[in-house]
Amino acid sequence: MWRLVLAVLFLISCGQDPVPPPTQSIARPADLKLDEYAQKIEDFLKKELAESYNDSISVATEKQMREGHAIYQQRCAGCHGTTGMGDGMLAAHLNPKPSNFTDKYSALRFSDKGRMHIIKVGLMKHGAQMTPFGEFLDDDDIFAVYSYTKAFIKE
Numbered sequence: 001m002w003r004l005v006l007a008v009l010f011l012i013s014c015g016q017d018p019v020p021p022p023t024q025s026i027a028r029p030a031d032l033k034l035d036e037y038a039q040k041i042e043d044f045l046k047k048e049l050a051e052s053y054n055d056s057i058s059v060a061t062e063k064q065m066r067e068g069h070a071i072y073q074q075r076c077a078g079c080h081g082t083t084g085m086g087d088g089m090l091a092a093h094l095n096p097k098p099s100n101f102t103d104k105y106s107a108l109r110f111s112d113k114g115r116m117h118i119i120k121v122g123l124m125k126h127g128a129q130m131t132p133f134g135e136f137l138d139d140d141d142i143f144a145v146y147s148y149t150k151a152f153i154k155e
C-alpha cells in the first residue's frame with residue numbers, strides 16, 4: 001500500500017512544472033562599464049530602437065513563464081544551457097560563448113527591450129552565433145522566452 005502511495009506521490013511531483021516565478025527588471029548598476037564588443041552592440045540596438053530602447057517591459061504572467069520555459073527548452077537551451085549558465089551542448093564550439101543568464105554583467109549590459117531585439121534579429125553580424133528568431137517567434141513568444149531567461153539572474 002505504502003509503495004503505491006509513494007509511486008503516486010512520485011508521479012505527481014514529476015508532473016509539476018519547475019517554472020520559476022517571473023522577476024521584475026533589475027536596474028543597471030551605474031558603474032557598469034561596457035567592453036568594446038558590447039558597446040558596439042549597444043550602439044546598434046539604440047539606433048534600431050531609438051527612444052524605445054529604455055522603455056520598461058511588463059512582468060510576465062505565470063502562463064507566459066510556462067510558455068517561455070517551453071520555448072527556451074526547445075530553442076535556447078542547446079546553447080545557453082538548461083539552467084541558463086551558457087553551457088549548452090553546442091557552447092563548446094562557440095566563440096564568443098553563449099551568454100550566461102545567471103551572470104549580472106551579461107544580464108544587465110543591455111536594456112530589456114534591447115535584449116528582446118537581440119532575440120529577434122540575432123547577433124550574427126556582430127560576430128556571435130546568436131541566431132535570429134524573428135522568423136519563428138512572434139513578439140509575444142519573444143517576451144515570454146525573454147521573461148523566462150530573466151528568472152535565471154543571480155543577485
Ligand code: HEC
Pocket residue numbers: 071072075076077078079080090094095096097098099100101106107110115116118119123128129130131133145146149
Ligand atoms: C546557436 C547558439 C545559440 C542559440 C540557439 C541561442 N543563443 Fe542566444 N546567444 C548566443 C551567443 C553566442 C550569444 C552572444 C554572447 C555574448 O554576446 O557574449 C548570445 C546572446 C544572447 C543574448 C544577448 C546577450 C544577453 O545576455 O543579453 C540574448 C538575450 C540571448 N542570446 C537570448 C537567447 C534566447 C532567448 C534564445 C532562444 C530563443 C537563444 N538566445 C538561442 C548563442 C545562442
